[in-house]
Amino acid sequence: MATLNVNGQQRDVSDVPPATPLLWVLRDHLGLTGTKYGCGVSECGACTIHVDGEAVQSCVTAISDIGEGKIVTIEGLSANGDHPVQQAWKEHNVPQCGYCQVGQMMTCAAMLAANPDPTDDDISEGMWNICRCGTYNRIRDAVKTAAKEMK
Amino acid sequence: MSSSSQDLTLREMIERSRLETEVKTKTSTPVKRRDFLKGIAAGSLIILCSPDGTTTAARTKDLANNQNLSPSLFVAVEPDGTVQVLAHRSEMGTGIRTALPRVLADELSADWDKVVIRQAKGDRRLGDQNTDGSNSIRFFYKTMRTAGATARNMLEQAAANRWEVDVKDVSTSNHTVYLNGVKKKLEFHQLVEDARKLEAPKAEDLRFKSPQEFQYIGKKFPIADMDAILTGEAIFGIDAHIEGQVHAVVARCPVVGGVVESYDSDAAKAVKGVIDVIELPRFQGAPVFQQLGGIAVVAENTWAALQGREALKVRWNEGPNADYDTEEFMAALTATVQANGQVMRAEGDAATAIADAPKAVQATYTVPHLSHAPMETTCAVADVKTDEAGKVISCYLKAATQNPQAVQQAVGPAMGIPNDEVYCDVTLLGAGFGRKSKPDYCVEAALLSRRVKRPVHVTWTREDDFQHDYFHTISAVHCEAGLNEDGSPAGWLMRAAYPSISSTFNLQAQSPASWEAEMGLTDLPYDVPNVQVEVGQAKAHTRIGWLRAVCHIFQNFAVSSFADELAHAAGRDPYEYLLSTLGEDRELDLAKLKLGNRGASAQDYPYDIGRLKNVLTRVATESKWSRHNDLPRGKGLGIACCRSFLGYTGHVVEVSVSPQGSVSVDNVWVSIDAGTIVSLDRVLAQVEGATIMGISQAMYGEMPMKKGRAIHSNFDGFQVAKISDSPNSINIDIVKSEAAPGGVGETGIGSFAPALCNAIFAATGERVRNLPIKNHDLSWG
Numbered sequence: 001m002a003t004l005n006v007n008g009q010q011r012d013v014s015d016v017p018p019a020t021p022l023l024w025v026l027r028d029h030l031g032l033t034g035t036k037y038g039c040g041v042s043e044c045g046a047c048t049i050h051v052d053g054e055a056v057q058s059c060v061t062a063i064s065d066i067g068e069g070k071i072v073t074i075e076g077l078s079a080n081g082d083h084p085v086q087q088a089w090k091e092h093n094v095p096q097c098g099y100c101q102v103g104q105m106m107t108c109a110a111m112l113a114a115n116p117d118p119t120d121d122d123i124s125e126g127m128w129n130i131c132r133c134g135t136y137n138r139i140r141d142a143v144k145t146a147a148k149e150m151k
Numbered sequence: 152m153s154s155s156s157q158d159l160t161l162r163e164m165i166e167r168s169r170l171e172t173e174v175k176t177k178t179s180t181p182v183k184r185r186d187f188l189k190g191i192a193a194g195s196l197i198i199l200c201s202p203d204g205t206t207t208a209a210r211t212k213d214l215a216n217n218q219n220l221s222p223s224l225f226v227a228v229e230p231d232g233t234v235q236v237l238a239h240r241s242e243m244g245t246g247i248r249t250a251l252p253r254v255l256a257d258e259l260s261a262d263w264d265k266v267v268i269r270q271a272k273g274d275r276r277l278g279d280q281n282t283d284g285s286n287s288i289r290f291f292y293k294t295m296r297t298a299g300a301t302a303r304n305m306l307e308q309a310a311a312n313r314w315e316v317d318v319k320d321v322s323t324s325n326h327t328v329y330l331n332g333v334k335k336k337l338e339f340h341q342l343v344e345d346a347r348k349l350e351a352p353k354a355e356d357l358r359f360k361s362p363q364e365f366q367y368i369g370k371k372f373p374i375a376d377m378d379a380i381l382t383g384e385a386i387f388g389i390d391a392h393i394e395g396q397v398h399a400v401v402a403r404c405p406v407v408g409g410v411v412e413s414y415d416s417d418a419a420k421a422v423k424g425v426i427d428v429i430e431l432p433r434f435q436g437a438p439v440f441q442q443l444g445g446i447a448v449v450a451e452n453t454w455a456a457l458q459g460r461e462a463l464k465v466r467w468n469e470g471p472n473a474d475y476d477t478e479e480f481m482a483a484l485t486a487t488v489q490a491n492g493q494v495m496r497a498e499g500d501a502a503t504a505i506a507d508a509p510k511a512v513q514a515t516y517t518v519p520h521l522s523h524a525p526m527e528t529t530c531a532v533a534d535v536k537t538d539e540a541g542k543v544i545s546c547y548l549k550a551a552t553q554n555p556q557a558v559q560q561a562v563g564p565a566m567g568i569p570n571d572e573v574y575c576d577v578t579l580l581g582a583g584f585g586r587k588s589k590p591d592y593c594v595e596a597a598l599l600s601r602r603v604k605r606p607v608h609v610t611w612t613r614e615d616d617f618q619h620d621y622f623h624t625i626s627a628v629h630c631e632a633g634l635n636e637d638g639s640p641a642g643w644l645m646r647a648a649y650p651s652i653s654s655t656f657n658l659q660a661q662s663p664a665s666w667e668a669e670m671g672l673t674d675l676p677y678d679v680p681n682v683q684v685e686v687g688q689a690k691a692h693t694r695i696g697w698l699r700a701v702c703h704i705f706q707n708f709a710v711s712s713f714a715d716e717l718a719h720a721a722g723r724d725p726y727e728y729l730l731s732t733l734g735e736d737r738e739l740d741l742a743k744l745k746l747g748n749r750g751a752s753a754q755d756y757p758y759d760i761g762r763l764k765n766v767l768t769r770v771a772t773e774s775k776w777s778r779h780n781d782l783p784r785g786k787g788l789g790i791a792c793c794r795s796f797l798g799y800t801g802h803v804v805e806v807s808v809s810p811q812g813s814v815s816v817d818n819v820w821v822s823i824d825a826g827t828i829v830s831l832d833r834v835l836a837q838v839e840g841a842t843i844m845g846i847s848q849a850m851y852g853e854m855p856m857k858k859g860r861a862i863h864s865n866f867d868g869f870q871v872a873k874i875s876d877s878p879n880s881i882n883i884d885i886v887k888s889e890a891a892p893g894g895v896g897e898t899g900i901g902s903f904a905p906a907l908c909n910a911i912f913a914a915t916g917e918r919v920r921n922l923p924i925k926n927h928d929l930s931w932g
Contacts (some may be wrong), residue, residue: 017423020454028398028452033390034383036581038526039613043866046526074383081382089381093373093832096840097244098380099387099526099581124875130866132526132582133244134843135836136877 004063006030007076018064022056023047025063026073034074034102038130045129048103048110049073055110074102077109085109088146096133104129108143112150118143160666160747161697162281164656165557168439172564190269192229196305196347199223200298202278208305208351224277224291226255226298228306232326232340234261239271240291241282241553242376243525243580243587244840245896246833249375250288251295254829257367258299258360261339262326268375273555273575281554283588283697284749285796285894288829292892300357308352309345310337324366362827362889371832376579388530388551388578393606396532397426399599400456400610402465403445405618406859407438407693409469414446418462424455428463429602431595437658438694440561442594443619449603453610473859475692477520477625484689485515488629488646492685493662496673496744499681501631504642508633512720514713516630517921518705519853521623522861522869523698527551527581528616531558533596534606535566545572546597551580553588561590562597584699584844589621589655614864621696622854622861624649628672628709632679638721640732643679647672647706648687650695661690663702666747671706671793671901674746676763677714678734693856700841700900703795704848708922711791711905716918725909726771726790736761749797755891756797763799766822766886767792770801773884774820779913784931785809789910791902796894798825799886802906808914812930816846816878816907824886825893831885834895838883841899847872849904850924870925 003010004025016025021040026032026049035058038046042057049058050072077083085105095101104127111118111126118126123143131139159167191197197209201223227235236255242248252268255261271277279290303323310328311318320331329336362369379385404410416428426449433444448459505511531550537543543566552558555575563570580587592609599607611619626649633642651667653660663686665673673684698704718728739758741748748756770776771790779788785808792801805818819842828834851870855862863869908919915931 017454024452024454027390028454032383033386036387036527037389037610039866041613041865041867044526044613081378086381090373090377093377093836095244095374095377095380096246096836097242097526097580097582098376098385099579101380102383105381127874130526130871130873132524132584132844132847132871133836134840134872134877136843136872136874137839137881138836139874140877 004066004071005068006032006071007073013063016063019062021059022049022061022063022066022071023058026058032073032075036099036102038100045107046100046103048106048129050106050110053110053113055107074106077106083109084149085112085146088142088149091145092138092142094135094138094142096135100129100131104131104139108146112147116147116150118147158665160750161652164653165281168656169560173560174563174567174569176569191227191235192231194230194344196228196302196343197225198298198302198351199225200294204294204297205354206297206301206351208301208347208349210347224294224298226259226302228302228339228343230340230343232265232338234259234266236266236268237271238268239277239280240287241577241580243282243553243583245837246374246830247282247287249372250830250833251291253367253372254292254295255299257365258296259303260323260325260366263367265326270577273559275556280556281588283553283585285896285898288892289751289797289894292827292829296359297357300359301351304352304358305346305349306339306342308349309342312345313337369828369831372830386578387527387581389527389581389610391530391532391549391578391608393532393534393549396606396608397449397451397603398453398456398608398610399447399449400460400612401431401445401447401595402460402463403443403615403619404467404469406467406469406473407443408433408472409467410444411446412466412468414463414465418464419448419459422455422459422462424451425459426450427603428459429599431598438655440557440590440594442591442598447595447599449599449607457612469859472692475856475859477856481517481519481625481627484625484627484648485517487648487687487689488515488627492646492648492687494683494685495665495668496682496684501642501644501681501683504681505631505633505644508641509636510634510720511631512634512717513629513631514716514920515627516705516709516712517627518708519855519922520625521698521848521852522617522620522854523584523586524616524869524871525582525584525586528611528613529587529592530608530610531593531596532606532608533593533600535597535600537601537604543568543601545574547574548593548596549576549578550590550593551578551587552590552593553580553583554590557588558590558593561594565594566597566601585697586620589696613866617864617869618861621655621694623698623704624652624695626705628705630709630713632713632717634717634721638723638728640677640679640717642681643675643677644683645672646685646687648689650689650691652695652697654691655694655696662686662688667702669746670702670795671710673744674739674758674794675710676739676758676760676794677732692859699844700795700897703793703897703901704904707793707795707901708904711793711902712908712920715789715905715909715912726767726776729767729790729792730764733760733764736764751797756893758794762824763792763794766799766801766824769884769886770803770820770822773822773882774803776803785914787910787912787914789906789908789913791906791909793901795901796897798823798893798895798898800898800902802902804903804906804910806907806910806914808911808929808931810930810932812928814850814911814924814929816876818880818882819878820882821899822884822886823898824888825895825898826888826890827892828885829892834885835883837895838899839881842881842903843872843877845900845903845907846876849907849922850876852923
């Protein structure tokens with residue numbers, strides 16, 4: 001693994017063992033700490049990023065599995081923090097502690113790209129990330145607002 | 152255990168532990184000024200507010216020269232009009248980092264866009280920084296108002312002097328002082344130079360705003376960290392960085408008190424990126440906030456440290472707690488509460504009243520260990536400075552901590568330095584729920600930094616978090632009542648047994664403390680002539696800590712479930728039964744009942760049965776309670792109420808239970824009276840969050856232990872609520888009140904679980920007395 005394509009830039013990771021999970025490469029090697037560690041086993045969704053537009057749990061994805069894939073993290077989701085999902089999260093004052101919300105928004109953005117008009121059941125299934133503060137009802141409202149805005 | 156130590160409250164235990172362990176210096180430590188003043192422009196008007204509520208006006212020059220002026224909570228109005236406010240409580244999701252500065256800004260009539268929030272380091276001179284117990288607004292509402300009013304009054308006086316009018320003829324809004332009735336105004340920045348030459352007004356002369364004039368207090372406003380959170384720029388403990396830092400993870404004995412027997416240091420060091428393998432000693436005496444001990448792997452990055460730890464192959468000598476088995480322990484607790492215990496409250500003769508009553512009811516309720524599981528695990532980075540001889544001079548940390556003073560208190564003795572030489576910056580917390588009031592992880596970072604002579608960032612994995620928590624206790628509560636002919640209780644007896652949080656501070660503590668029993672048990676609000684409350688022995692075999700809502704989790708579960716059982720036994724409507732059993736509007740005689748009231752005065756914070764009945768009545772109305780008899784089988788409404796953390800809640804929960812036994816929380820209604828409200832939207836958010844946490848605790852929450860170890864290691868085993876568990880609606884009714892501010896963050900938990908289980912009973916006829924609900928077969932039909 002010589003390079004990774006992260007937020008539109010080729011980043012040198014030639015000194016990183018290829019089995020290293022992308023999460024720790026983003027955080028420790030590339031200084032992109034917006035992506036969070038929550039469980040390390042793909043149970044909570046805090047580390048969710050996009051690879052070629054698909055939501056991926058970076059804690060269980062070795063960099064060797066990414067290849068030429070285009071990685072987008074929260075730092076690259078929008079130029080000025082104004083992605084419709086971020087705006088909807090702001091409108092509904094979703095975050096409490098805020099720790100899981102980056103992963104929540106990355107999951108939401110990928111879900112809406114694939115399914116622009118999610119039903120309540122779609123949201124219950126698609127937004128599986130854990131939030132221990134309990135912001136779920138506001139997340140549900142924000143997803144619907146973002147879906148409306150993205151149409 | 153002596154009764155004197157049993158009577159110590161949590162804060163008193165923490166303080167005693169500090170006094171016992173603090174490294175004393177021969178000469179008094181010079182007051183550090185530089186850090187305090189850094190970032191405040193020269194020529195600012197500075198108002199210092201000491202924790203006791205007195206205020207002083209000061210200039211930057213005075214602060215630099217006068218050693219007697221203690222750094223305190225402060226507001227500084229700079230020459231350009233910028234207002235700097237010190238936030239000294241930790242932000243873990245409650246919005247407190249925004250709310251308290253908003254209180255000050257409101258009294259100051261400041262333009263919020265010109266307010267800068269500075270996060271304070273740990274410093275005893277700032278007063279209480281232990282961000283727990285739902286205390287922040289209660290403790291500091293008045294202080295922040297006083298500080299804001301002092302600064303505004305001085306700016307108003309400066310304007311009045313300029314215009315040569317009486318100060319009564321001026322008014323202030325939005326960073327500007329106006330001369331009433333005339334088109335004259337002066338902005339704050341035009342007044343700072345004059346204002347700072349004035350004496351601060353005396354407390355009795357301060358002119359405060361009336362609640363009608365509040366601009367921010369009680370209104371909706373966003374959290375100050377919103378944009379940083381939404382863009383990923385917010386810095387949490389796991390993100391904290393000190394130049395040159397290395398990363399560490401620690402292998403700790405899965406059984407509390409165990410020590411290392413053997414490990415393979417070479418295998419760990421062979422992993423690429425591993426720098427060193429370091430043995431950490433086991434804690435001494437009671438755990439308090441000390442490190443657990445174990446083997447640390449220090450590496451260039453987190454993944455290398457994790458790989459190194461895998462290679463260690465540690466063998467442990469597990470010690471005396473290795474036979475701890477919660478199934479056996481719960482059986483023992485349940486047996487304990489069937490027999491007489493130590494009396495904590497007694498009026499009349501409960502036993503005789505129960506024996507003589509026409510009908511007697513009894514039930515035993517249990518709640519297992521719970522984990523905090525904040526989404527961010529415990530993390531800190533420490534940088535230890537040593538002199539040429541290797542002696543530690545100071546330690547600087549950045550930590551996700553609810554209590555930076557506890558960090559000083561724990562790290563100081565571990566480093567052999569005075570607590571004042573421990574400097575702790577507080578990051579944002581990826582939630583805490585009580586776990587991050589206990590800084591064992593900060594001690595680990597400091598011990599390792601001292602050894603490797605570089606800043607060390609310690610990361611706990613989720614497995615570490617679940618295995619080495621300060622767990623919520625494990626409990627059994629037995630209730631008995633005798634009912635009169637009309638169904639009203641003639642006598643009420645309760646016995647509780649659970650390992651005490653005190654055991655984390657004092658190895659001799661082997662029964663619940665009075666301050667624990669006061670959370671829902673000894674403060675029984677019902678108007679019953681014969682009451683007895685007892686506690687039984689229960690020795691801790693793991694670290695016991697406080698988790699959001701603490702003993703209310705299981706004591707209100709028992710009390711409010713039992714009240715519902717009595718209503719059904721009496722053949723009466725549960726809501727009407729609660730209302731009549733609460734009795735006349737009155738205040739409980741806290742002194743006579745020897746109830747601590749969380750350290751608050753009974754005058755400011757009476758136990759007001761009228762307010763409790765009010766939230767109960769309001770939630771019954773909001774939820775249209777009267778329809779509960781018309782619901783089909785499988786649908787049910789449940790009701791409960793309690794006073795917790797000096798706030799009052801009434802809950803109605805609507806559930807569906809499928810014929811196969813699957814439970815769905817459909818709708819929730821909450822009425823909350825927390826007195827004066829500061830941040831309306833965050834109060835709503837806290838109550839919404841408490842509902843979801845209540846679902847986690849009641850439906851799924853349990854951390855069983857076998858052979859001394861927690862058996863769940865991640866979220867696949869320790870199940871928590873997800874969005875699919877969230878109710879269709881959480882309907883929150885906040886009682887408008889000018890009463891002294893009570894608690895909010897934890898208050899929304901206490902009456903939720905019993906309302907839920909009461910609803911399940913209404914839906915199915917099955918009474919859930921042993922949480923979690925998931926362990927019960929609720930199928931019907």
